[in-house]
Amino acid sequence: EVQLVESGGGLVQPGGSLRLSCVASGFSISDNYMNWVRQAPGKGLEWISYITSGSSTMYYADSVKGRFTISRDNAKNSLYLQMNSLRVEDTAIYYCASKFEIWGRGAMVTVSS
Amino acid sequence: EIVLTQSPGTLSLSPGERATLSCRASLSVSSNFLAWYQQKPGRAPRLVIYGASSRATGIPDRFAGSGSGTDFTLTISRLESEDFAVYYCQQYGTSPFTFGQGTKLEIK
Numbered sequence: 001e002v003q004l005v006e007s008g009g010g011l012v013q014p015g016g017s018l019r020l021s022c023v024a025s026g027f028s029i030s031d032n033y034m035n036w037v038r039q040a041p042g043k044g045l046e047w048i049s050y051i052t053s054g055s056s057t058m059y060y061a062d063s064v065k066g067r068f069t070i071s072r073d074n075a076k077n078s079l080y081l082q083m084n085s086l087r088v089e090d091t092a093i094y095y096c097a098s099k100f101e102i103w104g105r106g107a108m109v110t111v112s113s
Numbered sequence: 114e115i116v117l118t119q120s121p122g123t124l125s126l127s128p129g130e131r132a133t134l135s136c137r138a139s140l141s142v143s144s145n146f147l148a149w150y151q152q153k154p155g156r157a158p159r160l161v162i163y164g165a166s167s168r169a170t171g172i173p174d175r176f177a178g179s180g181s182g183t184d185f186t187l188t189i190s191r192l193e194s195e196d197f198a199v200y201y202c203q204q205y206g207t208s209p210f211t212f213g214q215g216t217k218l219e220i221k
Binding site for chain 2: 035044045050059060061062095100101103104105
């Protein structure tokens with residue numbers, strides 16, 4: 001079965017850090033650009049980061065630039081999101097997506113004191 | 114940043130009717146890199162249309178995307194019960210890859 005599975009979410013205090021992982025199964029991500037998209041509770045979708053297949057180019061939304069870092073390990077068929085200096089407004093479900101065609105079920109990140 | 118504005122915010126229709134959803138961009142979308150997604154409560158988004166008019170894998174032919182430049186439309190020709198959901202448009206031609214605010218398609 002073709003799928004993406006996110007992990008690493010949880011509850012963290014403001015100013016803290018988390019690292020999300022996204023592992024693909026049933027297909028290889030090595031030729032695909034990858035993205036992270038988030039959705040705050042009851043809100044719409046917000047794209048936050050993109051990485052090319054060979055990691056040569058990364059883009060970020062202004063809301064996370066300088067705090068979040070996207071990376072990938074094609075040998076492990078995995079995508080990552082390092083999130084630092086977390087804020088209350090970063091509370092959301094975080095989805096990874098392969099070429100926007102295949103999406104994971106999401107990982108919940110809650111930033112609260 | 115390209116701002117996408119979707120209309121209407123909510124669309125109330127009955128099964129069998131035709132749905133027309135609009136997405137307007139503040140700047141021209143590069144190479145018509147415009148996608149539509151369907152999202153149901155508690156579920157991840159599902160790609161419906163990419164490249165403004167190409168149906169994604171497994172999407173029935175009652176879904177059709179059209180438009181270019183700054184004006185795009187998603188049409189569902191004959192609504193079925195499983196089509197009622199929130200629909201988002203997204204441009205992925207120019208970073209940041211922005212989403213519209215969504216149109217809720219609800220049963221009348």
